[in-house]
Amino acid sequence: MPAEEEDPELYELVKKCQIHRHTQTCTKNNTSVRCRFNFPRQECDETRIVSHSSDGFLRNGGRICLLKRRKQDAWVNNFHPQLLRLRTGNMDIQPCGSNEAIAYYIAKYLSKAEPEGVDSGIAQAIQQIQREESDISRKLFRICMKILKERQVSAAECAYRLCHIPLRDSSRSCIFLNTRKPEQRYKVLRFDQSGHVTGCYSNIFERYEKRPLHILNTILRK
Numbered sequence: 001m002p003a004e005e006e007d008p009e010l011y012e013l014v015k016k017c018q019i020h021r022h023t024q025t026c027t028k029n030n031t032s033v034r035c036r037f038n039f040p041r042q043e044c045d046e047t048r049i050v051s052h053s054s055d056g057f058l059r060n061g062g063r064i065c066l067l068k069r070r071k072q073d074a075w076v077n078n079f080h081p082q083l084l085r086l087r088t089g090n091m092d093i094q095p096c097g098s099n100e101a102i103a104y105y106i107a108k109y110l111s112k113a114e115p116e117g118v119d120s121g122i123a124q125a126i127q128q129i130q131r132e133e134s135d136i137s138r139k140l141f142r143i144c145m146k147i148l149k150e151r152q153v154s155a156a157e158c159a160y161r162l163c164h165i166p167l168r169d170s171s172r173s174c175i176f177l178n179t180r181k182p183e184q185r186y187k188v189l190r191f192d193q194s195g196h197v198t199g200c201y202s203n204i205f206e207r208y209e210k211r212p213l214h215i216l217n218t219i220l221r222k
Contacts, residue, residue: 001073002081010081017090018077038063040074049097064097122150177204 004011026035047068067078078093096102125146133139153161160167178185187200202210 001070001076010085013084013088014076014079017084017088018079020075020077041069041076042066043071043074044069063094065095122147125150175204 001014002010020035020037020039022035022039026037026039028036044066045068048066049064050066069076077090079091080093083091083093096105126143129139129142129146133142157167159165182205185203185205187203189197190199190201192198
């Protein structure tokens with residue numbers, strides 16, 4: 001916690017955004033009364049790394065880094081001063097001790113389930129749609145729309161969707177190549193105006209074989 005007289009702006013930001021207050025989430029999926037975010041945090045004279053097999057690792061809520069903390073900072077969540085000034089919102093910064101820890105952290109949030117109340121509401125709606133609709137395509141459409149309307153999204157995702165900003169992007173592109181034997185590869189049928197099959201469209205291998213002579217030395221890759 002910064003001193004109020006030294007940095008009043010940061011002091012007010014920490015008081016507003018970084019002070020932990022117990023809620024029902026603190027004991028979610030936990031039979032004990034202990035806060036699962038490990039508040040109040042233990043006092044520590046200096047920042048140090050704790051071993052995964054030590055008692056300090058368990059007391060620190062599974063965090064590998066035990067930050068220097070005064071007694072009066074027991075309820076202050078981890079933050080970075082510059083990021084807090086820019087974001088002006090709650091954050092919980094913690095180091096990851098390995099690549100596996102980073103992958104686990106990301107996967108945990110990607111696979112985070114919707115609240116139980118939302119799941120039960122969607123299940124009831126699906127049952128009702130199944131009773132009311134007989135057409136399969138119409139039934140699937142209504143179920144999909146119900147799920148999209150009921151699922152919870154973050155403020156960031158809402159802003160991206162409203163502004164039509166892509167939710168994902170990449171500097172690399174991938175092309176699927178069917179590496180089965182030629183006779184086992186699927187092909188797309190070509191139809192004439194009357195609906196009769198007139199042949200098949202060329203696949204990427206056939207187009208590559210028919211490439212212009214002046215690029216014969218070009219290899220099949222980007």
